[in-house]
Amino acid sequence: MKRPKLAGVFLLLGVLLAYLMFVKNHYSASRPDHLTPHHRTADSRTTAAGRSFRYGVMFDAGSTGTRVHIFRFQMDSKEAPRLDHETFRAIKPxxxxYADEPHKCxxxxxxxxxxxxxxxxxxxxTSTPLVLKATAGLRLLPGEKAQHLLDTVRALFLESPFLSRDDxxxxxxxxxxxxSGWITVNFLTGDLHGDGPTVGMLDLGGGSTQITFSPQDxxxxxxxxxxxxxxxxxxxxTHTVYTHSYLGLGLMSARLAILGGMDAPPLGGSTELVSPCLPADFSGSWEHADITYTVKGQKAGEPVYEACLNKVEKVLYGKVMKASEAAEVDFYAxxxxxxxxxxxxxxxxQQGGTVTVSQYTDAAKRVCSGSSSARPLQSPFLCLDLVYISVLLQELGxxxxxxxxxxxxINQVETSWALGATFHYMESLKNL
Structure with missing residues (x-):
């Protein structure tokens, strides 16, 4: 009789052990490897398959739309972070x-x-920094209107579960x-961490234009x-760079100035703009900064290219400084x-490529003369834009x-300032 009793005890222990193993395995399988419990501080990291990750969210509030970049970085204490993944979305306008109705944003x-x-x-x-940086679109707004928009966004950020601060x-x-654009480009090309020379960065937005490079002399x-x-x-x-932003010399702001318009809405004045930079038979509308202008070409007189060049040179006269040494630096634009x-x-x-200053100049001459083979439905502003770009580059040196x-x-990552600004902000958190 003792044997059956002893076998029953072993059977019971075996069932209990099997149940405990099942519970343990089920619990382990149901928890994703990349999640860990409890709240995290700003220095916390997420581990997956032996790798360490951090995240950053950067909102780019530009003049024509708002874009969000969600970055996932693979961290290594001995090296710079590596961008593991980027998620990108954009909305307009x-x-x-929303300057007059900030809540609608x-x-x-x-x-x-x-x-x-x-x-x-x-x-x-809770450990992911959430940042919004507005560019020329808000820089050009009256201070109070810009502040109301920023306050609206700030309140939404504070209600979110992400790491949001006063700045x-x-x-x-x-x-x-x-x-930030310079950091992005040199990070993606690998030049930011190497001993060799870095590349320069040229950006031509709607409201402003920037030049940044690291001087060797x-x-x-x-x-x-x-x-x-x-x-x-x-x-x-430590990096030392030559950098300057020319507010009001972005392409859309420059168009307005070249056409003879003003940044401020006309008070009872005309919104009709006539320019030699437009085709002589052209008449249409153009919207800029919530103002719709009627734009027309000037009747044929002197050659269009020369007339437009004269207008552009007057707009840029004395506003741009030649950057010594820039001509010897490799640049991305x-x-x-x-x-x-x-x-x-x-x-x-899709693929990009290379272009020279003379290609912009030669194209401007062809387009302005009407002999260009560029796209049949090209913009009536193409002559103006190309003359402006070619003169601007020469004025920069x-x-x-x-x-x-x-x-x-570059390496399938968008070459915007957002990545560099995210790195810059994360660096600032280290000093807290």
Whole structure:
């Protein structure tokens, strides 16, 4: 009788052990590897399959739209972070379109916040910095209107589960925009961490344009205006750059000036603009800063290119400084530099390519004379835009033979200032 009793005890223990093993395995399988419990601090990291990750969310509030970049970084204490993944979404119009009714921008911001929430594990929300930086669109607004928009966004950010501070929502200084773009490009090319030379960055937006590069000649640093030279820490290295943002010299603002318009709405005045930079038989409408202008070409007189060149040179006279040494630096060029090269079919829209100053100039002469083979439905502003770009580049100190690299992405990552600004902000959190 003892044997059956003993066998029963062993059977009972076996069943109990099997049950405990089942519970343990089920619990382990039901918890995703990349999630860990409890609240996290700003220095916390998410681990998956032996890798360490951090996240950053950057809102780019531009003049024509608001874009969100959600970055996932693979961290290594001995090296710089590696960008592991980017999620990108965009909505229109830009924040400045809600200047008179700031509360109406909320729906779009909440829509983009939802994209961020769905892209980041909930366990990392409280440690993920959430930042919005507005660019030229808000810089050009009256201060009070811009502030109301920023306050609306700030309240939405504070209600979100992400890491948001007093400085999380701001208007980006044009110089910081240039520096952040420079960081992005050199991070993606690998030049930010190497011992070799870095590349320069040219950006032509709608309201402003930036130039940023790292001088190799001490004379450039000594002879440049003091506010054109900036030094900053990034990944345990100090970088010194020549950088300047020209507010009001972005392509759309420059168009208005060249056409003879004013940034301020006309008080009972005419919104009709007549310009030699437009085709002589052209008449149409153009909207800028919520004002719709009637734009017309000037009746045929002197050759269009020469007449337009004269207008552009007057607008740019004395407003741009030649950057010594820039002609010897390799540069990437972005935004409208890229778009107009695509219009001319000089580069592939998806792949990018290279362009020289003389290509812009030669194309301007062809387009303005009406002999261009560029796209049949080309913009009536193409002559004006190309003349402006070619003159601007020469005023910045680039010779006709200077070649620029044009790219929308590098290693499949968008070449905007957002990545560099995210790194810059995360660096600032280390000092808290």
């Amino acid at each position: 830009g924040l400045s379109a 909320s729906d779009g911001i909440l829509q983009l916040l939802q994209v961020a929430k769905s892209s980041i594990p909930p366990s990392s929300w 999380s929502v701001s208007i980006m200084d044009g110089t910081d925009e240039g520096i 001490e004379k450039t640093i000594q002879t440049s205006p003091i506010d054109y030279i900036r030094s900053f820490q990034m990944f345990n290295n 972005f935004s409208y530099y890229y778009d107009r090269a695509v219009d001319l079919e000089v580069i592939d829209e 680039f010779p006709p033979s200077k070649q620029f690299k044009l790219a929308r992405t």
